[in-house]
Amino acid sequence: MKNINDVLHYHDRTKHRPSRYAASLGYMDWATQPDPYRRYLGAPLIPLTHSETTPPYHLLFQKDILPTAPLCIESLSQLLRYSLGLAAIKNHGGSSWALRCNASSGNLQPTECYVIVPATEEISSHATLSHYAPREHALELLHTYKTPLEGNGFYIVLSSILWREAWKYGERCWRYCQLDAGHAYGAIKAAASMLGWKCEIVSVNSDEIAMLCGLDQRERFDPYENESPDMLIRIGNSGSLPSAVTIPYPANTLSPSHHEWPILTVIDEATQGVYPKIEPLSTTRSIPPPSKNAGEIILKRRSAQMMDGSGITMEQFRTLLDSSLFCTEASDVHFILFVHRVERLDKGLYAFIRNMDDLEKLKKSMDQNFVWEDCHNGLYLLQKGDYRGAAQMISCNQEIAKDGAFSFGMLCNFASSLEKYGAIGYKNLYHQCGMIGQMLYLEATSLGLSATGIGCFLDDEFHALLGIQNQQFQSLYHFTIGRAIIDTRISTQQPYRH
Numbered sequence: 082m083k084n085i086n087d088v089l090h091y092h093d094r095t096k097h098r099p100s101r102y103a104a105s106l107g108y109m110d111w112a113t114q115p116d117p118y119r120r121y122l123g124a125p126l127i128p129l130t131h132s133e134t135t136p137p138y139h140l141l142f143q144k145d146i147l148p149t150a151p152l153c154i155e156s157l158s159q160l161l162r163y164s165l166g167l168a169a170i171k172n173h174g175g176s177s178w179a180l181r182c183n184a185s186s187g188n189l190q191p192t193e194c195y196v197i198v199p200a201t202e203e204i205s206s207h208a209t210l211s212h213y214a215p216r217e218h219a220l221e222l223l224h225t226y227k228t229p230l231e232g233n234g235f236y237i238v239l240s241s242i243l244w245r246e247a248w249k250y251g252e253r254c255w256r257y258c259q260l261d262a263g264h265a266y267g268a269i270k271a272a273a274s275m276l277g278w279k280c281e282i283v284s285v286n287s288d289e290i291a292m293l294c295g296l297d298q299r300e301r302f303d304p305y306e307n308e309s310p311d312m313l314i315r316i317g318n319s320g321s322l323p324s325a326v327t328i329p330y331p332a333n334t335l336s337p338s339h340h341e342w343p344i345l346t347v348i349d350e351a352t353q354g355v356y357p358k359i360e361p362l363s364t365t366r367s368i369p370p371p372s373k374n375a376g377e378i379i380l381k382r383r384s385a386q387m388m389d390g391s392g393i394t395m396e397q398f399r400t401l402l403d404s405s406l407f408c409t410e411a412s413d414v415h416f417i418l419f420v421h422r423v424e425r426l427d428k429g430l431y432a433f434i435r436n437m438d439d440l441e442k443l444k445k446s447m448d449q450n451f452v453w454e455d456c457h458n459g460l461y462l463l464q465k466g467d468y469r470g471a472a473q474m475i476s477c478n479q480e481i482a483k484d485g486a487f488s489f490g491m492l493c494n495f496a497s498s499l500e501k502y503g504a505i506g507y508k509n510l511y512h513q514c515g516m517i518g519q520m521l522y523l524e525a526t527s528l529g530l531s532a533t534g535i536g537c538f539l540d541d542e543f544h545a546l547l548g549i550q551n552q553q554f555q556s557l558y559h560f561t562i563g564r565a566i567i568d569t570r571i572s573t574q575q576p577y578r579h
């Protein structure tokens with residue numbers, strides 16, 4: 082019960098309210114800005130390869146259409162390059178920064194990635210554990226196993242360095258780290274699909290994940306910069322997990338000094354445990370029209386910083402909503418949409434019910450005056466009206482929420498997830514939202530549109546607008562989709578040109 086209370090306390094305490102945002106430093110302390118690249122001092126570096134040949138994007142999410150690639154250094158390189166690798170280098174006013182394939186709150190990139198692969202030519206004649214170094218697009222070899230891995234699949238571990246996000250966002254940052262981990266999973270799943278590979282999140286204890294990659298060896302990390310295990314992903318068929326490892330390499334130091342946010346330790350510890358096994362959504366998706374190649378879309382995906390206020394077609398709108406159903410692992414998330422400009426659809430407040438099992442429960446939880454007019458395939462009109470002002474206000478006054486064609490909140494099965502899975506259910510809900518977010522970014526890009534994840538929103542203002550009075554459902558992530566205005570002052574270069 083203590084862990085559940087810790088979650089309830091953290092969730093309430095880190096809500097943004099009109100009169101008071103969740104606690105943070107309130108300014109950017111540039112002197113302590115964390116290094117976005119983790120490295121392990123002394124670990125051998127194995128360069129990965131580059132390949133530009135990727136399949137058409139529209140084939141990615143079709144069942145069993147793309148051939149299954151063998152696991153080799155080229156396929157592993159492609160997986161990492163197009164999921165967590167650098168996508169672009171931006172330059173403006175004498176400064177330059179890298180963006181990655183996976184979206185990340187404030188581009189602070191808290192998610193780290195480890196891979197456990199069987200003997201692979203050009204990596205090792207033994208099974209190995211490595212850390213992915215995105216700046217170099219290389220593997221840092223951390224451990225060589227004495228016994229072979231069972232099966233022909235492999236594992237990926239995602240972990241979070243909370244400090245990277247805490248530096249800017251203070252107490253609310255744990256939420257962003259989990260959303261980012263969900264984005265990273267979504268990015269890996271999309272890149273794996275290019276190779277005909279399927280991903281599965283393994284239901285395993287956080288402690289075990291930590292021991293697999295030596296994250297439990299706290300002495301190797303600055304105490305403020307250690308990594309919290311997020312999830313273990315299995316790709317292909319693997320047998321039992323490899324044993325715990327002892328790694329001799331210390332982690333680099335990311336900041337010279339740190340600010341303490343004790344609540345982060347509380348929520349992080351409370352949400353350790355056995356990762357939930359989620360009952361997947363069952364969906365089928367018709368083949369969308371031919372698109373560009375997947376690699377191009379993945380590298381082109383960018384968050385819009387301004388939207389032009391133009392509309393989209395009904396077909397685009399439906400394609401976007403339906404694409405979220407491809408995230409079958411995310412069965413506890415529904416969309417409450419502010420539709421501003423979608424052809425042939427009245428402006429207003431809508432619900433997109435991603436899991437019909439929840440329909441009646443949602444109807445009971447929300448304002449009894451909503452009309453729930455069935456617009457087919459999970460979409461319901463709740464109330465007609467112009468919600469541009471409300472969308473902007475709820476999104477911490479960000480104009481992208483009103484200037485997109487539509488924006489929405491991801492309303493999650495909050496109480497029942499905590500009841501079913503315990504405190505770690507809270508963490509999993511953010512992962513579900515993040516994976517949907519990454520999927521929608523890609524789908525929007527493939528349609529020639531743009532999107533932006535919105536972590537900054539006024540939680541209870543949104544709930545109040547929906548008439549939600551208890552914690553059965555809570556909104557954990559917001560999002561907007563439309564057409565971006567490109568800031569031409571910022572120039573773009575391709576990464577890895579050397």
Ligand SMILES: Cc1cc2nc3c(=O)[nH]c(=O)nc-3n(C[C@H](O)[C@H](O)[C@H](O)COP(=O)(O)O)c2cc1C
Nearest residue numbers: 180181184185186187188260383384534535536537
């Ligand atoms: C969880 C999450 C929350 C975000 N919240 C906001 C937000 O509130 N406002 C905003 O303008 N961008 C937001 N973003 C977009 C990030 O700032 C963006 O992903 C990051 O700068 C990297 O840029 P890229 O997406 O173009 O690669 C968010 C992204 C994520 C993943």
